[in-house]
Amino acid sequence: MRRLMLGAVLITAMACATTETPEARTTRMASETAEAKTAIDAINVRYATFMNGNLADSLGSLFAEDGVVMPPNMPAVSGRAAIQAWFAANPMPPGSQVSFTATDVQRSGDIVVERGTSSFTMPASGNTPAMSMPGKYLVHWHWTGGQWLQKSTIWSDDAPAPGGG
């Protein structure tokens, strides 16, 4: 009887040790993704507020210590301190506003990939007419110390800058 009991425990333990099935993985990812989308949407509101206020230190707090910002036509910027310095050196033009809309969020475990669209508007100023520029972005969020932080962030405009090449 003791042998039978041991056998039953071993069989249960072995079932437990098998790797995740594809079906279980799909179910897990769907549930994790719904939860993450809500969290990311909330962070993006703060992200836009920090951008529009040119709050470089607050912006940096949304990135992992080893986070990387990948701006168009500039080299990548690595590490939170360098990212804060970059935001301070590249402020938004006066009166301009940006907002972010996540269009596709996928999560598995500690990783979220967010694809989204951005809206940038700048009011008329002197001889410069008002401008509006749609864009797109991809963000790798990583679950880090109990919060989602940006590990890689890259974006581009949907058209060449007015007057640009």
Add this chain to the structure above:
Amino acid sequence: MRRLMLGAVLITAMACATTETPEARTTRMASETAEAKTAIDAINVRYATFMNGNLADSLGSLFAEDGVVMPPNMPAVSGRAAIQAWFAANPMPPGSQVSFTATDVQRSGDIVVERGTSSFTMPASGNTPAMSMPGKYLVHWHWTGGQWLQKSTIWSDDAPAPGGG
């Protein structure tokens, strides 16, 4: 004795049903990531070969059916057929070469995020001098039907295009 056996099975089953611990998740991701890096490196060699040969249909085969390409200064291109048409309409200049180097690959389950650098070179032609342009990219690879396919791909140059704005 039967009650004791049932109890042992239940306890084992309960231990099995608990959600993944943070430690288990970290270990799983490290193991999955090493395996994925090898696969992604191999695909990137084919990706560069297809780019350099302007093989639009082959390029499209590296993307998910609902994949999205996000080129700089152009709107995003959604879906494999549209991506193939986009590659056909935007070929590499004659003699130019691109290569990709994954600098950070993270995997969890069906998701891989690859951050990398690109190298683009173009030979001199007529009055146009030879050109070399480093760049960077972020790719969301998704495990789809037994292979890694690109779900989102975005990139940018590290400097403005020569003669551009």
